[in-house]
Amino acid sequence: MADVLLPTTLAELVAARADDPTAMLLAGGTDLMVAVNAGWTAPRSVIALRRVDELAGVRVEGDEVVVGAGTTYRRLLAPDVAPLVPALAQAARTVGSPQIRAAGTIGGNIGTASPAGDTLPVLVAAGATVALAGPDGARSLPAADVFAGVKRTALAPGEVVTGVRLPRPAGPQAYRKVGVRNAMVIAVASVALVVDAERRRVGVGLGSVGPVPLPAPEASAFAVTAIDWDAGRLHDPGATARFGELVAAASSPIDDHRSTAAYRRHAVGVMAARALRDAFPAVPGTEESAA
Amino acid sequence: MSDPYRLTVNGEERAVEDAWLGESLLHVLRERLDLPGAKGGCEQGECGSCSVRVDGELVCACLVLAAGAVGSEITTVEGLQPERGDFTDVQQAFVDEGAVQCGFCTPGLVMAVHALLDEVPEPSEVEVREAISGNLCRCTGYGRVLAAVDAAVAVRRAGVPR
Amino acid sequence: MTDTTTTGVGTQAPGGVGRDAPRPDGGPKVRGEFAFSGDLWADGMVWGATLRSPHASARIRSIDTGPALDVPGVLAVVTADDLPGSKYYGLEHRDQPVFAWEVVRYAGEPIAAVAADHPETARRALKAIVVDYEVTTPLTDAEAALAAEPIHPDGNVFRHMWVRKGDPDARGPVVVEGTYEIGMQDQAFMGPEAGLAVPGDDGGVDLIVSTQWLHNDRDQIAECLGLPPERVRMTLGGVGGAFGGREDVSFQVHAALLAQVTGRPVKVVYSREESFLGHVHRHPASIWMRHSAEPDGTIVSFEARILLDGGAYRSSSYHVVANAACFAAGPYTTPNAVVEGIGVRTNNPPCGAMRGFGAVQVCFAHEAQMDKLADACAVDRIDIRLRNAMGTGDTLLTGQVVEGALPTAQVIRAAAALPLPSLDPPGPDADPLVLPGGAGLTATAGDVVRATGFAVGFKNLMYAEGYDDDSHAACRLEGGIATVTCAAAEVGQGFVTLAQQITREVLGVTDVLLAPAETSTIASAGSTSASRQTWMSGGAVEKAARAVRQQVVAHVAGLTGAAEADLRLRAGRVVAAAGPVTVDLALEDLAPAFEASVRFQHRPTFPLDADGQGDAHVSVACAAHRAVVDVDPDLGLVRVVAMATAQDVGRVLNPTAALGQIEGGIAQGVGLATMEEVVLVDGRPRNPSFTDYLIPTALDMPTVSVAWVEEPEPEAPFGAKGVGEPPVISSTPAVVAAVRAATGRDLVRVPMLPAAVAGVPSP
Numbered sequence A: 001m002a003d004v005l006l007p008t009t010l011a012e013l014v015a016a017r018a019d020d021p022t023a024m025l026l027a028g029g030t031d032l033m034v035a036v037n038a039g040w041t042a043p044r045s046v047i048a049l050r051r052v053d054e055l056a057g058v059r060v061e062g063d064e065v066v067v068g069a070g071t072t073y074r075r076l077l078a079p080d081v082a083p084l085v086p087a088l089a090q091a092a093r094t095v096g097s098p099q100i101r102a103a104g105t106i107g108g109n110i111g112t113a114s115p116a117g118d119t120l121p122v123l124v125a126a127g128a129t130v131a132l133a134g135p136d137g138a139r140s141l142p143a144a145d146v147f148a149g150v151k152r153t154a155l156a157p158g159e160v161v162t163g164v165r166l167p168r169p170a171g172p173q174a175y176r177k178v179g180v181r182n183a184m185v186i187a188v189a190s191v192a193l194v195v196d197a198e199r200r201r202v203g204v205g206l207g208s209v210g211p212v213p214l215p216a217p218e219a220s221a222f223a224v225t226a227i228d229w230d231a232g233r234l235h236d237p238g239a240t241a242r243f244g245e246l247v248a249a250a251s252s253p254i255d256d257h258r259s260t261a262a263y264r265r266h267a268v269g270v271m272a273a274r275a276l277r278d279a280f281p282a283v284p285g286t287e288e289s290a291a
Numbered sequence B: 001m002s003d004p005y006r007l008t009v010n011g012e013e014r015a016v017e018d019a020w021l022g023e024s025l026l027h028v029l030r031e032r033l034d035l036p037g038a039k040g041g042c043e044q045g046e047c048g049s050c051s052v053r054v055d056g057e058l059v060c061a062c063l064v065l066a067a068g069a070v071g072s073e074i075t076t077v078e079g080l081q082p083e084r085g086d087f088t089d090v091q092q093a094f095v096d097e098g099a100v101q102c103g104f105c106t107p108g109l110v111m112a113v114h115a116l117l118d119e120v121p122e123p124s125e126v127e128v129r130e131a132i133s134g135n136l137c138r139c140t141g142y143g144r145v146l147a148a149v150d151a152a153v154a155v156r157r158a159g160v161p162r
Numbered sequence C: 001m002t003d004t005t006t007t008g009v010g011t012q013a014p015g016g017v018g019r020d021a022p023r024p025d026g027g028p029k030v031r032g033e034f035a036f037s038g039d040l041w042a043d044g045m046v047w048g049a050t051l052r053s054p055h056a057s058a059r060i061r062s063i064d065t066g067p068a069l070d071v072p073g074v075l076a077v078v079t080a081d082d083l084p085g086s087k088y089y090g091l092e093h094r095d096q097p098v099f100a101w102e103v104v105r106y107a108g109e110p111i112a113a114v115a116a117d118h119p120e121t122a123r124r125a126l127k128a129i130v131v132d133y134e135v136t137t138p139l140t141d142a143e144a145a146l147a148a149e150p151i152h153p154d155g156n157v158f159r160h161m162w163v164r165k166g167d168p169d170a171r172g173p174v175v176v177e178g179t180y181e182i183g184m185q186d187q188a189f190m191g192p193e194a195g196l197a198v199p200g201d202d203g204g205v206d207l208i209v210s211t212q213w214l215h216n217d218r219d220q221i222a223e224c225l226g227l228p229p230e231r232v233r234m235t236l237g238g239v240g241g242a243f244g245g246r247e248d249v250s251f252q253v254h255a256a257l258l259a260q261v262t263g264r265p266v267k268v269v270y271s272r273e274e275s276f277l278g279h280v281h282r283h284p285a286s287i288w289m290r291h292s293a294e295p296d297g298t299i300v301s302f303e304a305r306i307l308l309d310g311g312a313y314r315s316s317s318y319h320v321v322a323n324a325a326c327f328a329a330g331p332y333t334t335p336n337a338v339v340e341g342i343g344v345r346t347n348n349p350p351c352g353a354m355r356g357f358g359a360v361q362v363c364f365a366h367e368a369q370m371d372k373l374a375d376a377c378a379v380d381r382i383d384i385r386l387r388n389a390m391g392t393g394d395t396l397l398t399g400q401v402v403e404g405a406l407p408t409a410q411v412i413r414a415a416a417a418l419p420l421p422s423l424d425p426p427g428p429d430a431d432p433l434v435l436p437g438g439a440g441l442t443a444t445a446g447d448v449v450r451a452t453g454f455a456v457g458f459k460n461l462m463y464a465e466g467y468d469d470d471s472h473a474a475c476r477l478e479g480g481i482a483t484v485t486c487a488a489a490e491v492g493q494g495f496v497t498l499a500q501q502i503t504r505e506v507l508g509v510t511d512v513l514l515a516p517a518e519t520s521t522i523a524s525a526g527s528t529s530a531s532r533q534t535w536m537s538g539g540a541v542e543k544a545a546r547a548v549r550q551q552v553v554a555h556v557a558g559l560t561g562a563a564e565a566d567l568r569l570r571a572g573r574v575v576a577a578a579g580p581v582t583v584d585l586a587l588e589d590l591a592p593a594f595e596a597s598v599r600f601q602h603r604p605t606f607p608l609d610a611d612g613q614g615d616a617h618v619s620v621a622c623a624a625h626r627a628v629v630d631v632d633p634d635l636g637l638v639r640v641v642a643m644a645t646a647q648d649v650g651r652v653l654n655p656t657a658a659l660g661q662i663e664g665g666i667a668q669g670v671g672l673a674t675m676e677e678v679v680l681v682d683g684r685p686r687n688p689s690f691t692d693y694l695i696p697t698a699l700d701m702p703t704v705s706v707a708w709v710e711e712p713e714p715e716a717p718f719g720a721k722g723v724g725e726p727p728v729i730s731s732t733p734a735v736v737a738a739v740r741a742a743t744g745r746d747l748v749r750v751p752m753l754p755a756a757v758a759g760v761p762s763p
Helices: A010-019 A032-038 A086-093 A098-103 A106-112 A120-126 A217-226 A239-250 A261-279 B025-032 B089-096 B106-119 B125-131 B143-157 C026-030 C119-128 C214-225 C252-262 C272-278 C317-326 C359-377 C381-388 C408-417 C495-507 C533-560 C655-674 C731-743 C754-758
Strands: A024-026 A046-048 A058-061 A064-068 A129-134 A137-142 A147-149 A160-167 A173-178 A189-196 A201-207 B005-009 B012-016 B051-054 B057-060 B073-075 C046-052 C058-064 C074-078 C110-116 C130-135 C157-165 C174-182 C194-199 C205-209 C232-236 C266-269 C285-293 C299-309 C336-344 C449-461 C471-478 C481-486 C512-514 C567-570 C573-576 C584-586 C594-600 C619-632 C637-648 C703-709
Touching: A010 A046, A010 A129, A010 A160, A024 A032, A086 A120, A086 A173, A086 A189, A098 B057, A098 B106, A106 A120, A106 A160, A120 A160, A120 A173, A120 A189, A120 A201, A173 A261, A189 A261, A201 A217, A201 A239, A217 A239, A217 A261, A239 A261, A261 C754, B005 B025, B025 B051, B051 B106, B057 B106, B089 B106, B089 B143, B089 C026, B106 B125, B106 B143, B106 C026, B125 B143, B143 C655, C046 C119, C046 C252, C046 C272, C058 C110, C074 C119, C074 C252, C110 C119, C110 C252, C157 C317, C174 C359, C194 C252, C205 C214, C205 C252, C214 C232, C214 C252, C252 C266, C285 C359, C299 C317, C299 C359, C317 C336, C317 C359, C317 C449, C359 C381, C359 C449, C359 C731, C381 C408, C381 C449, C408 C449, C408 C619, C408 C637, C408 C703, C449 C731, C471 C495, C471 C533, C481 C495, C481 C533, C495 C512, C495 C533, C533 C567, C533 C573, C533 C584, C533 C594, C619 C731, C637 C655, C637 C731, C637 C754, C655 C703, C655 C731
Parallel strands: A024 A046, B005 B073, C046 C266, C205 C232, C299 C336, C481 C512, C637 C703
Antiparallel strands: A058 A064, A064 A160, A129 A137, A129 A160, A173 A189, A189 A201, B005 B012, B051 B057, B051 B073, C046 C110, C058 C130, C074 C110, C157 C336, C174 C285, C194 C205, C194 C266, C285 C299, C449 C619, C471 C481, C471 C594, C567 C573, C573 C584, C619 C637
């Protein structure tokens, strides 16, 4: 087979994968080429994804938003897309530089499965499902089940990520990320918060504080009770601190050259508390402590 | 060695033969196509010195697999077309405002600023800073670069031909 | 302060001294046509690559290069055994192996080099070389190095010196002390090391490389190749920044040897990782200081112990130690002082020159001390600096009287007088991108505190301690066009512009051509470092141009009968400005050509004695910085909002170029304050990439406002001081002082990472 295949349909892509299981999948190249340039890997054959129609586009299907795996971060930021996926767009804005955002894709982010992948905590928080296609057909997995470890996924051999499905936004969403620089930085710690006011659900996803993006179920459950859903605010603004503590407790960070475990735990707590605070701003004059 | 392939660079079809499959677009431009304007500073897409346009998008050439860029329109700094004289308005502004010191980041910054102004003709200061935040410069501290962008915007606003 | 319009010698040449002038290399650089040393290509060229030790400390039992030679496309593999001459090199002292053969002393030390037909072939060949290491425990603690078994035949101490001034027992009633740490900063120039070595017909070699000092490189290469220096011909390739990191030889000997062995042109281009491994860094430091003062803040005594980790080889450690010790107290009059300066050898990466050269480390410490002293005396922080400010006629810690300009007080006042932004924290309508955390949207306006910090620093200009420094230049005037030849390395700072400005100024011409910087056409210009090229090579160019001018004047006086003293060169013509004879001749019509070649030197300096006393330095320059920062105290994130600076520049020769130096230096100072550090684990760099060694982006840089303080330096050409280093010295402590003010934390280490700023301890 040729060195570089450019399939144009999903069927061609899956067939090409089956023909050459060692072929490297090339999406935006922003992870793969780093490894190639460094000599960590040397491609013998490549399947480029950029011409596969089924991987392109963002569309609304009923109560869900479907984001094709080939959608770039830059596309997620576009005015016609960002309102459909607010936290995902916010996460996309923190990825790398404009140049990286123009090339990198959400499918690549999932496939690489870095603990610091910026969109991944959002997928976990939103309860997204990841659509896969392989020789045995299509299937989907809850986002939280896709990530098996540091840069490891639950994809079967020959499977590719075709897209993600997220519920349409139905409440406040946020993605917050700490890095040591104000732009173009890998997450030291990150928090995604996705509130669904219709289903009265609060999703939390944490990045760079464990081998995989982590949920924070106790924090989510606490938040559901802390929110006065009818009034659209917190029963007690002080609940944000407890929420932060529960989020910090859900993290499982390590020390490395980018930061310390203690700081990461601290940071996700602070960011989570602020995210909940800003999602449900106290209405002036209604706080008990208000003069 | 990979199969031969052809790239469309600055409007020209260019043949690439006897290349290694893993070669980045940056390597192919610089070492095979005699287009050394894009610079290699990090091999990780973190410095922006190799910024080029691929199908109009500003990307890091070091992270583009050259053999995968078949069929795309690639534009490098050498392909910028001044509307008159030797320099584009952005290039002229970089020279005039002292935005060039060692110059290694300069071609990438020029490409990034053109990409910005194509999309946002009158950017705010924060928009400029964000748009060039993927282009590291170690000499200037970016001050004169921001001044150059202002100058280029002013020239366009005044309607002077580029 | 004076304005800049009156500078110069009166030829009123466009593009002369004191005015903006375009860079001669600006056009090619914006068009991508300027040839950097990594852009070179030659017929039959092959690629060189270097095998480096993964271990910080090891014995080498054996090296088997055979499997690499078997890789198709490999032309040669060389090791220490292949060196015809010296197996050692070094900037000041030859203690560093070109290739390690028995002992590895740092992670990244070269072991072998290969030449191959493709970079990927070269990479595979490197992987095929078999090195049998006996890994040993690395010596990574600078304090422990003092007493440890020597890890090198030259011992573990590069320098241990004292500076003693006045009465060692004198004490004032107010005492403050502290211990400070500075992490390992990298120059992080954008263009990685690169060059081309071409074998010569005469058995010699031609190298086109990026470097700071062509002739010093040449001498080291020639020694290692066993060649007379004239058979190693060096030409400066385009240099993508330097900042001290190219003062030491890196790949030069490897490439030259491969070219000799293969008979082919050899190109070497370092990756970013290899660049981090392949050049020296700024010395990490641990500094203790104690000040005592009168209750009004007048300094009575100063004590310091400065420990610098020089890493595995000496490089310029000997002189970095002296600089740190001599300028340890800052630009403050200090009657009594005891300073201990130590530089040690460890198995950490070698450290050497980086912009600021020893002054950066001590300034971070002395400025923290000055703030402490001000607070202890209940004196305003700026007032205490003014009270102690050193000026012309005062003595340095070395006992040397400052004879030139040192307007410390003026600089402090000028920086403090620059407009201060609002000290209100950002409001709810602030763009989140400019809050601490930036695009991460970590903070909303109410989470942010704004504060300011102030710092002052100074440093010597040029080499010291008796070094017989010089620079050479030649000038030729023919047909009204001047050509200047000088081997000064243009690394981005703008010497090429300045050389043209000076020549235009002296000769009144417009067209000034610059011959390539190379070793075969002219003697050394010295290093592009120590803020010395404006003075030394600027001085050499001025001297050469003036010699040519004198020839022109004598020639025209002979032709016309005019008195030489009445003749002026203006706008390409020789005219009689006074006297009975009318003269108006175009330079382009004069024949023959006029030509001069000169050597320029500054006045002599002298070694320091056992008490660190002596006239060791030529000149000093100072600057002050006021930082305004926004801090998110809970997350420990910082954004520097504004930086005001006043700098002692002597005279501004090119306002835009000087501004660019100042802004660029501040960026490196902000970087050291907030993010930049080569992180070592067991001596191994953990972050040798731009993904993990972070330098400021455009979203991290403050707006900068500048006041020039122009007090001409009497002995410097045009009165100008080098402007490159002061901006990087006191900008760091100004930022840290502001963050201390915002958080109330001590912050005794740079970079201040978020955990420290937020006060989250590591267990």
